[in-house]
Amino acid sequence: MNNIQLTETSLLILSTMHSPIHGYNIMKRIDEVLHPLMSVGPATMYTTLSKLVKNKLCAITNVQNRKIYTLTPLGQQVLESEIKRREKMIEFMKTQHKTWRTQ
């Protein structure tokens, strides 16, 4: 069991790494789906990617001099447990909110 808790930004970035991806495309994918609800600034993106690599949650391979990011088994495990944790939280909040509205 790991004790790593991801920030929203780390979670979003990791979730795009289900297949090998370039940093540029991570940003593009997040922006395409979540803009204007949420965006990841370039300095935040670059810093977070470095931290994820440093903590071995994703790995870099160099393809034609370009960095490609891939989820590591640890990253996969942390991502799944974090998604489950947040799903439960959302479920709880929805139930609470529904109860409150019907009162």
Added chain:
Amino acid sequence: MSTLTKKVLISALAFDFNIFKPEHKLSFLNFGEEADMQKLHLLAKKGWIVTKIQGLFYICEKKEPENVQYAIDYRKNVDEEYLEIFQLAGWTPVDSVKHIHLYKADENVTTPLLSDRKTRLEFMTQQMNLFFRYTMVSVLIFYYLNLVINYAFNIRNSIFISIMAVIIFISLGGVVFTLMPLLGYFARVQKIKKLNI
């Protein structure tokens, strides 16, 4: 034809006399990169476009007015991906000197360089620690110079006293220019912490 240029001292809004106009409020927040970026934005609107960083100055050239925003990032050992990510987000590099990277973007670019609380807090804390070190050094220099001027008074050498007085005055400037940004960053760190409930 030679280009008209203007030098803007980095982190030095207090020396801009506009600050004494009623619409400006003198505060610690007027020091540091946020205030500098706002200043460069206002200058660009007037046609003074920053083209490079040179020593302690931003060098602006007289061109067509632009409605752009500026941002700065401090980072060592950057690679190609770094630039690509920034450009994708709409931020165009203006100049990079050592670990200082200056960017500009259209007014409609809404993504700031740092978009989450954690990285913003890390950035501000890093800057605060840096300016704390600068302040300590400048205060020490100021203190030792005062010891020297005391010695000059003791030996009653008026030329020595005059030279030391000028040097002390300059070193006092060093204290102000490091202490004010330090207080500015401290205030920003507290603000970010407060906003996180």
